[in-house]
Amino acid sequence: MNEPSRLELLRFARRVVVQQAATSLAQLDRWIADEERRAAERRQGEQRRPPDPEWLIQYGLNKMNVDAVHIGDCWAAKKSGRCKPVTRQQAVDALRRQVAPCVHCHPEAQLA
Template identity: 60%
Template sequence: MSEPSRLELLHFTRRVVMQQATAALRQIDGWIAEEERRETERRRREEDRPPHPEWLVQHGLNPKNIDAVHTGDCWTVEGSDRCRPVSRDQAVEAIRHQVPACTFCRPDTVLGLLE
């Protein structure tokens, strides 16, 4: 059996590299498809999420006590189970009845209650 020529070795090397490159591209294409699927799901969840309420009241440990009034997008109560949405009129009324306004989102300023 004779040794392969340099040209045959180069052709063999090219075939091996093409096979490896094809396999690597298939793997990368799979990763891209998976990431596109995740991104589509994330966008769909974001679109399906109900909008933030305009105003929130935060209850204390005793649900009858109101601790603070917040704007609906206040970062300090994000995900809190002690908040419930209220109307603009209810938020104004709570602040007028001495319920503290959040010092971060300043609903009293947004509602125009500060002079």
């Protein structure tokens, strides 16, 4: 059996490098495609994000008390971190039960 010549070895090495480059390129293309898909999904997700709920009920620290009624985009409600979205009817009912309307967003003005 003959020893491979230096030229044969170089050609073999070249084939290996070409093969590896093709594999790396395919991997990179997959990563790029994945990233493009994720970016498209993020854009779609942002468009489909539901609007802020129209009304919010703010619960007290013990979760049993109801502290206040808010309009959905009220900054004070967001800041409290203890709000739950409710229907207009539930917000009206809460005000009727003497739950305080928020002093910042005045839901009573829109629910009257």
